[in-house]
Amino acid sequence: MNAEKDTAETWNIYGSHQLARKPELPELERWDWGIADTGPGIEALGGVAGLRVLDLGSGLGRHAARLAALGAEVTAVDASPAQHQRALARYPDTPGLRLVCADAVAHLREAAPYALIYSVGAVPYLDPDRLLPALANGLAHGGRLVFSALHTNSHGGGPSTAVAPRPEILRLPGTTDDHSVHMWVLEPQLWEDLLVQHGLALERITAIDAPQADQALSYRLYEARRPERVPSRPRTGAPPAPNTALGVGVIVHDARGVLLGLHRRGTWELAGGTVEPGETFAEAAVRELAEEAGLVADAGDAQVLGTLLDRVGDVVRVTVPVLVTRWDGTPVQREEAIGSWRFWPLDALPGPLFVPSSQCLTAWHPALPLDHPPALFHRYEPYDPYDPYEPNGVPGRSGDSVC
DSSP: OHHHHHHHHHHHHHHHHHHHHOOOOOOOSSOOSSSTTOSOOGGGGOOOTTOEEEEESOTTOHHHHHHHHTTOEEEEEESOHHHHHHHHHHOTTOTTEEEEESOHHHHHHHSOOEEEEEESSOGGGSOHHHHHHHHHHHEEEEEEEEEEEEEEOTTOOOOBSSSOOEEEEEEOTTOOOEEEEEEOOBOHHHHHHHHHHTTOEEEEEEEEEOSSTTOOOEEEEEEEEOOSSOOOOOSSSSOOOSOEEEEEEEEEEETTEEEEEEETTSOEEOEEEEOOTTOOHHHHHHHHHHHHHOOBOOGGGEEEOEEEEEEETTEEEEEEEEEEOOOBSOOOOOBTTEEEEEEEOTTSOOSSBOHHHHHHHHHHOTTSOOOOOOOEEEEOSOOOTTOTTSGGGOOOOOEEEEO
């Protein structure tokens, strides 16, 4: 923030100087983005009539007043009190124009979203890691950001390859004094990476070069848009810490009872296992049923009943009971770890049951006399009202319960 504060103070000195001089500047005849007599001009903004618009680093306010005259509702924000006073003196009561003296980020955090935000040369004076998140959220969905940024200074110094401020010499209009300020003069690829990182889609970069062959000064005009849909991204590129176990328990039943297999470690359990990347819970259930017990089912005949949450040591265990309503085949041992598959009557279930299997059975049929550690069950699919094992044949309600 020190670099930003020093720059704001430099512009405040300039504003105070101009307040004392009171130069008579004409209204804006031709719009430029940093270098006079160069293109593009105001057409880069598109139609503005009726739009809610923000001018970032508005200075004297001539650009903002031009857009207000075209029917836009313009808020012109500048951090310099002296520049703000100049603008107020010039445009004391202009329809469609509101002049605000504030830090740009602070204003964006409080203001309602804008359809268009633009800046003529002011963006590089602010830390992009502080400004761009506020700009992205300060735009309405589908709204546009258009700003010009210094690319090569008048001494031929090109853009930086790192996101860091560097000193630049600023000679303010109407003065003979040079001021050292810090600016973020970045390569276009860095600007694009920053825009994308903060959820904006870059649409166009336009080079703005000095018309004189012996003049190195150049700018770049960046046009970006906030997508209509809200994006998401991970906090970092690293995967999350492995502190959760996720699996499915497959409930297969008919008039004979419920299908259980005997694990080599001595517990009776439902078919089931871990969910593989890219699978739905229903897909995981029918895969595990085929791999472990040899029964073939379609994911469309697998009803996800909800999620069970409990804790084993430092691991949160998430078990998803899945009710399979139609299948083909005869149960057979397919894996070394589990076999002896058979249907057990609900009033004669074997023991001991594997804890997650017991929890799944209780979530499906709460009246079963099963003992197990409690788990929080969130039911988000109704039971089949025609299921003969559903109590009273009434679909279950969605919500949380402890089973």
